[in-house]
Amino acid sequence: MRINPRTTGKIAKVLIWAAALSVLVVLVAIILYILFKGMPFINWRFLTDIPRSMGRSGGIAPAIAGTAMVSLVAIVIAVPFGIGTAFYLAEYTRGNAVTRIIRFSAESLAAIPSIVYGLFGFLFFVIYLDLGWSVLSGGLTLAFMILPTVIRTSEEAILTVPNTYREVSFSLGGTKWQTIRKAVFPSAIQGIANGVILSLGRCVAETAAVILTAGSALRMASSLFSPTRTMAVHFYYLAREGISMDNAYATAALLILLIFLINVVANAFVNRTMAKGR
């Protein structure tokens, strides 16, 4: 028996809508549940105080600072190298052995579980380079982790810039570097920024790689060489050791809000300052 095409069309439409709707429901449910459980415990003291009795009471200020420091180190290191590599791949070479090796490595690196980066960071930065559990070890490890994402998203952004922009710039007497800087980069910046924001989100949320490299110290980190604990790690200990589910949820809620905030602020910044004139 054959079903007529209009009926199959309707069935397909219903199924696709159902798929999208259930995903939306699940996502919203998770976010609302965590915000609902966590928001009541977020207050000024929670944001600014140090944790007391292992985090059972007090605040999470050192974890907030730790998260910011580790993520900042990772971004500051990974972004220049990542964008530089992306421009090399997209503008300076065309499909030779070196580019294939870089692309293949980046793809492979992107698929590695983060705890493997953690193990590498522990063995290399913490032990071998003797940086100890520190902001620097954690940040460097995360930099390696997000590098493939930065490279891939930046390269894609650069490749979507229409070739006519390059031809116009060259035809107006631009050098290669002037063309990249003035005609290609401004058009690719939005896509590049999206990749950086995505990577920043992954840094903020990362747990496994950071436990092994930045440690889990509750004290406020005083330098790049101090051990620290990020919010995600703090949350992990609070929940797994059963220290305080209330504060665990509050930390999780704060993480979600933070990632939300990063997205909004970064997008506004890019739109306002860099993507003029389109």
Added chain:
Amino acid sequence: MTTETNVKIAIRDLSVYYDKKQAVHSLSLDIRAHEILSVIGPANSGITTLLRSLNRLFDLTPGSRTEGDILLDEKSIYGPDVSLTELRRRVGMVFDVPTPLPMSIFDNVAYGPRLKSKKARGSVAETVERSLRMAALWDETKDRLKMPAASLSGGQQQRLCIARVLALEPEVILLDRPCSGLDPISTAKIEDSLTLLKKQFTIVLAPHNVQQAVRVSSRTAFMLSGRLIEEGPSTEVFSDPKDRRTSDYITGRFG
């Protein structure tokens, strides 16, 4: 070989290849100063390739190869001491579709001057105004120079591209079917500007149809399959073509 003093560009035995495919076959042609030369022919005649060879933009195409020589003011543009940026400033190019960069009207016209060193560029604002005036676009844009170039109409965008080339203070302007996507009124405006610009510049035009060549150019060259079939004063080429293929093309028997 004696070159007359008013020859601006001398193309000598030029052959151009994309990988194995030959797009231009040993072509020789003189382009005189302060003339509008039309290069006509059906699609795939090698006209775009020829134009892109004159400012060496063709070099950017992967697998491209060139034989023969092109002399600009009696000096080879393939010489070892030739600066590509300098050459492309002297030989400006307008493309077949309007290609505004995603920035403001002002920044588009200022793009070329700003590539020069601070000392060499002079007042950018003055250059922009002068260029927009020459391209007959100043009155329409003077109150919205900060607006995105994409907000202009297609015809205005193409005149913007002409202004952008004029801002380079070039000697030669190449126009590759500059009116192909435009309405008759915009086309007429661009043709008017070209006639005015002729006094100061040497213009090589690939017109989008035969009538345009008749209207604006003093000399016409006819190309077919990468070969130069015939060239001469436009009036002669159109009224009394020497080659049968030329007359077939201009009477619309093919093309």
